Amino acid sequence: MLNIIIADAELELVPKELWSFPDAVSYSKRRTKKLSEVLLDSNYMHRAIESVFPGESTRRGRPDIIHTLLLSCQESILNKAGMLRIFVHTRDNKVIIVNWQTRIPRSFNRFAGLIEDLFNKKIIQNNDLILLEMIDSTIREFIASRGLRNIRIFSPDDRISSISDAVGSQDETTLIIGGFSEGKFRSNLNGLGNRYSIYPEELTIWTVAMEAICTYERLHKVVT
Numbered sequence: 001m002l003n004i005i006i007a008d009a010e011l012e013l014v015p016k017e018l019w020s021f022p023d024a025v026s027y028s029k030r031r032t033k034k035l036s037e038v039l040l041d042s043n044y045m046h047r048a049i050e051s052v053f054p055g056e057s058t059r060r061g062r063p064d065i066i067h068t069l070l071l072s073c074q075e076s077i078l079n080k081a082g083m084l085r086i087f088v089h090t091r092d093n094k095v096i097i098v099n100w101q102t103r104i105p106r107s108f109n110r111f112a113g114l115i116e117d118l119f120n121k122k123i124i125q126n127n128d129l130i131l132l133e134m135i136d137s138t139i140r141e142f143i144a145s146r147g148l149r150n151i152r153i154f155s156p157d158d159r160i161s162s163i164s165d166a167v168g169s170q171d172e173t174t175l176i177i178g179g180f181s182e183g184k185f186r187s188n189l190n191g192l193g194n195r196y197s198i199y200p201e202e203l204t205i206w207t208v209a210m211e212a213i214c215t216y217e218r219l220h221k222v223v224t
Helices: 022-031 042-052 063-074 108-121 139-146 163-167 205-219
Strands: 002-009 084-090 094-098 123-126 129-136 151-154 173-178 194-196
Touching: 002 063, 002 139, 002 205, 022 042, 063 084, 063 108, 063 205, 084 139, 108 123, 108 129, 151 163, 163 205, 173 205
Parallel strands: 002 084, 002 173, 151 173, 151 194
Antiparallel strands: 084 094, 094 129, 123 129
16 A cells, blocks of 8 residues: 655635735636635746735745655556555644545636535545545644554655655655645654755655555556
8 A cells, every 4th residue: 555645735715814915816706706715726826926925926825746756656557456555644733634536627617616605514425435525633743643654755855766765665664745836845854863965956746656656566567
Protein backbone atom coordinates (compact mmCIF):
# COMPACT_ATOMS: atom_id res chain seq x y z
CA MET A 1 0.00 0.00 0.00
CA LEU A 2 1.25 3.45 -0.93
CA ASN A 3 -0.09 6.32 1.16
CA ILE A 4 0.42 9.86 -0.12
CA ILE A 5 -0.16 12.82 2.18
CA ILE A 6 -0.37 16.17 0.41
CA ALA A 7 0.85 18.57 3.08
CA ASP A 8 -0.14 22.23 3.53
CA ALA A 9 -2.35 22.23 0.44
CA GLU A 10 -3.57 25.70 -0.52
CA LEU A 11 -7.20 24.70 -0.32
CA GLU A 12 -9.42 26.99 1.76
CA LEU A 13 -12.65 28.97 1.69
CA VAL A 14 -12.38 32.73 1.16
CA PRO A 15 -11.09 34.23 4.47
CA LYS A 16 -13.21 36.90 6.17
CA GLU A 17 -10.45 39.46 5.56
CA LEU A 18 -11.27 39.37 1.82
CA TRP A 19 -15.05 39.53 1.97
CA SER A 20 -15.18 43.29 1.24
CA PHE A 21 -12.98 43.20 -1.87
CA PRO A 22 -14.84 43.80 -5.17
CA ASP A 23 -13.13 40.97 -7.08
CA ALA A 24 -14.04 38.47 -4.36
CA VAL A 25 -17.63 39.74 -4.20
CA SER A 26 -17.93 39.64 -8.00
CA TYR A 27 -16.65 36.05 -8.13
CA SER A 28 -19.10 34.85 -5.47
CA LYS A 29 -21.98 36.46 -7.36
CA ARG A 30 -20.99 34.65 -10.54
CA ARG A 31 -20.93 31.44 -8.57
CA THR A 32 -24.29 32.38 -6.91
CA LYS A 33 -22.85 31.47 -3.53
CA LYS A 34 -22.00 33.34 -0.34
CA LEU A 35 -18.34 34.28 -0.04
CA SER A 36 -18.13 32.13 3.07
CA GLU A 37 -19.00 29.10 0.89
CA VAL A 38 -16.58 29.76 -2.00
CA LEU A 39 -13.06 28.40 -2.46
CA LEU A 40 -10.29 30.97 -2.46
CA ASP A 41 -8.98 31.17 -6.03
CA SER A 42 -6.07 33.43 -6.91
CA ASN A 43 -7.10 33.42 -10.56
CA TYR A 44 -9.99 35.70 -9.55
CA MET A 45 -8.81 37.20 -6.24
CA HIS A 46 -5.12 37.80 -6.83
CA ARG A 47 -5.23 41.51 -5.97
CA ALA A 48 -7.31 40.93 -2.85
CA ILE A 49 -4.93 38.24 -1.58
CA GLU A 50 -1.89 40.42 -2.23
CA SER A 51 -3.51 43.39 -0.49
CA VAL A 52 -4.29 41.50 2.72
CA PHE A 53 -1.58 38.83 2.66
CA PRO A 54 1.42 40.49 0.96
CA GLY A 55 3.72 38.07 -0.82
CA GLU A 56 1.24 35.17 -0.66
CA SER A 57 -0.77 35.78 -3.82
CA THR A 58 1.31 33.34 -5.88
CA ARG A 59 0.86 30.56 -3.32
CA ARG A 60 -2.55 30.86 -1.70
CA GLY A 61 -5.78 30.15 -3.53
CA ARG A 62 -4.61 27.30 -5.79
CA PRO A 63 -7.36 24.64 -5.77
CA ASP A 64 -6.43 23.88 -9.39
CA ILE A 65 -3.23 22.21 -8.16
CA ILE A 66 -5.15 19.72 -6.04
CA HIS A 67 -7.63 19.13 -8.86
CA THR A 68 -4.86 18.17 -11.29
CA LEU A 69 -3.14 16.02 -8.67
CA LEU A 70 -6.27 14.06 -7.77
CA LEU A 71 -7.23 13.51 -11.40
CA SER A 72 -3.80 11.97 -12.03
CA CYS A 73 -3.61 9.88 -8.88
CA GLN A 74 -7.14 8.51 -8.93
CA GLU A 75 -6.72 7.36 -12.54
CA SER A 76 -3.38 5.64 -11.89
CA ILE A 77 -2.94 1.89 -12.32
CA LEU A 78 -1.91 1.64 -8.66
CA ASN A 79 -5.19 3.18 -7.54
CA LYS A 80 -7.21 0.97 -9.88
CA ALA A 81 -5.51 -1.97 -8.14
CA GLY A 82 -6.72 -0.62 -4.77
CA MET A 83 -3.17 -0.01 -3.54
CA LEU A 84 -3.13 3.80 -3.26
CA ARG A 85 -4.55 6.08 -0.60
CA ILE A 86 -4.53 9.88 -0.94
CA PHE A 87 -4.91 12.27 1.99
CA VAL A 88 -4.96 16.05 1.47
CA HIS A 89 -3.89 18.16 4.46
CA THR A 90 -4.72 21.88 4.18
CA ARG A 91 -3.08 25.00 5.57
CA ASP A 92 -5.86 25.21 8.19
CA ASN A 93 -5.16 21.70 9.52
CA LYS A 94 -8.02 19.91 7.87
CA VAL A 95 -7.44 16.52 6.26
CA ILE A 96 -9.45 15.27 3.29
CA ILE A 97 -9.61 11.48 3.12
CA VAL A 98 -10.09 10.41 -0.49
CA ASN A 99 -11.72 7.04 -1.09
CA TRP A 100 -9.79 5.13 -3.75
CA GLN A 101 -13.08 4.56 -5.60
CA THR A 102 -13.85 8.28 -5.88
CA ARG A 103 -14.10 9.63 -9.42
CA ILE A 104 -12.81 13.20 -9.53
CA PRO A 105 -14.81 15.53 -11.83
CA ARG A 106 -12.78 16.47 -14.90
CA SER A 107 -14.34 19.93 -14.97
CA PHE A 108 -12.61 22.28 -12.53
CA ASN A 109 -15.88 24.13 -11.80
CA ARG A 110 -17.56 20.87 -10.80
CA PHE A 111 -14.53 19.95 -8.68
CA ALA A 112 -14.63 23.34 -6.94
CA GLY A 113 -18.32 22.86 -6.18
CA LEU A 114 -17.61 19.39 -4.79
CA ILE A 115 -14.90 20.64 -2.44
CA GLU A 116 -17.05 23.59 -1.36
CA ASP A 117 -19.79 21.10 -0.45
CA LEU A 118 -17.21 19.06 1.46
CA PHE A 119 -16.15 22.08 3.52
CA ASN A 120 -19.83 22.56 4.41
CA LYS A 121 -20.99 18.96 4.92
CA LYS A 122 -17.68 17.31 5.95
CA ILE A 123 -18.73 14.12 4.16
CA ILE A 124 -19.59 13.43 0.52
CA GLN A 125 -21.12 10.03 -0.06
CA ASN A 126 -22.96 7.96 -2.64
CA ASN A 127 -25.50 5.75 -0.89
CA ASP A 128 -23.41 4.11 1.86
CA LEU A 129 -20.04 4.74 0.20
CA ILE A 130 -18.11 7.69 1.68
CA LEU A 131 -16.26 9.28 -1.24
CA LEU A 132 -14.64 12.21 0.58
CA GLU A 133 -14.39 12.99 4.27
CA MET A 134 -12.93 16.07 5.96
CA ILE A 135 -11.63 15.97 9.54
CA ASP A 136 -9.74 18.43 11.72
CA SER A 137 -6.19 17.20 12.22
CA THR A 138 -2.55 18.16 11.98
CA ILE A 139 -0.26 15.94 9.94
CA ARG A 140 1.34 14.48 13.06
CA GLU A 141 -2.02 13.73 14.63
CA PHE A 142 -3.28 12.11 11.45
CA ILE A 143 -0.21 9.90 11.01
CA ALA A 144 -0.46 8.76 14.63
CA SER A 145 -4.21 8.10 14.48
CA ARG A 146 -3.85 6.01 11.30
CA GLY A 147 -0.72 4.21 12.40
CA LEU A 148 1.00 5.16 9.15
CA ARG A 149 4.53 3.79 8.81
CA ASN A 150 7.73 4.29 6.84
CA ILE A 151 7.29 8.05 6.44
CA ARG A 152 9.30 9.67 3.65
CA ILE A 153 9.24 13.41 2.96
CA PHE A 154 9.80 14.75 -0.54
CA SER A 155 11.55 18.10 -0.32
CA PRO A 156 13.40 19.88 -3.17
CA ASP A 157 15.92 21.39 -0.73
CA ASP A 158 17.51 18.10 0.29
CA ARG A 159 20.21 15.91 -1.21
CA ILE A 160 19.33 14.39 -4.58
CA SER A 161 18.36 10.71 -4.36
CA SER A 162 17.13 8.26 -6.94
CA ILE A 163 13.36 7.96 -7.10
CA SER A 164 13.69 4.25 -6.21
CA ASP A 165 15.61 5.08 -3.03
CA ALA A 166 13.12 7.80 -2.17
CA VAL A 167 10.10 5.50 -2.51
CA GLY A 168 11.81 2.47 -0.96
CA SER A 169 10.95 -1.20 -1.21
CA GLN A 170 8.70 -1.64 1.84
CA ASP A 171 5.20 -2.93 1.21
CA GLU A 172 3.64 -0.02 3.12
CA THR A 173 5.09 3.40 2.45
CA THR A 174 3.83 6.87 3.32
CA LEU A 175 5.05 9.79 1.24
CA ILE A 176 4.59 13.43 2.22
CA ILE A 177 4.51 15.85 -0.72
CA GLY A 178 4.01 19.62 -0.49
CA GLY A 179 0.63 20.81 -1.74
CA PHE A 180 1.72 24.28 -2.85
CA SER A 181 3.15 25.89 -5.98
CA GLU A 182 6.15 27.52 -4.29
CA GLY A 183 7.76 28.01 -0.92
CA LYS A 184 8.34 25.63 1.97
CA PHE A 185 6.26 23.46 4.28
CA ARG A 186 4.32 25.43 6.87
CA SER A 187 3.84 22.37 9.06
CA ASN A 188 6.66 21.15 11.28
CA LEU A 189 7.69 17.80 9.80
CA ASN A 190 10.90 17.41 11.80
CA GLY A 191 11.45 13.87 13.01
CA LEU A 192 8.63 12.33 11.01
CA GLY A 193 10.90 10.62 8.48
CA ASN A 194 13.80 10.92 6.10
CA ARG A 195 13.79 13.64 3.45
CA TYR A 196 14.45 13.13 -0.24
CA SER A 197 14.84 15.27 -3.33
CA ILE A 198 14.40 13.52 -6.69
CA TYR A 199 15.38 16.30 -9.12
CA PRO A 200 17.64 19.37 -9.03
CA GLU A 201 14.74 21.69 -9.93
CA GLU A 202 11.32 22.14 -8.35
CA LEU A 203 8.63 19.94 -9.87
CA THR A 204 4.85 20.21 -9.85
CA ILE A 205 3.24 18.14 -7.12
CA TRP A 206 1.42 15.95 -9.62
CA THR A 207 4.71 15.19 -11.38
CA VAL A 208 6.31 14.15 -8.08
CA ALA A 209 3.28 12.06 -7.13
CA MET A 210 3.12 10.26 -10.47
CA GLU A 211 6.87 9.56 -10.49
CA ALA A 212 6.48 8.02 -7.04
CA ILE A 213 3.38 6.04 -8.01
CA CYS A 214 4.96 4.65 -11.18
CA THR A 215 8.12 3.71 -9.28
CA TYR A 216 6.10 1.92 -6.59
CA GLU A 217 4.17 0.07 -9.32
CA ARG A 218 7.42 -1.20 -10.85
CA LEU A 219 9.11 -2.06 -7.55
CA HIS A 220 6.10 -4.08 -6.41
CA LYS A 221 5.39 -5.56 -9.83
CA VAL A 222 1.93 -4.00 -10.13
CA VAL A 223 3.01 -3.41 -13.73
CA THR A 224 5.69 -5.27 -15.68
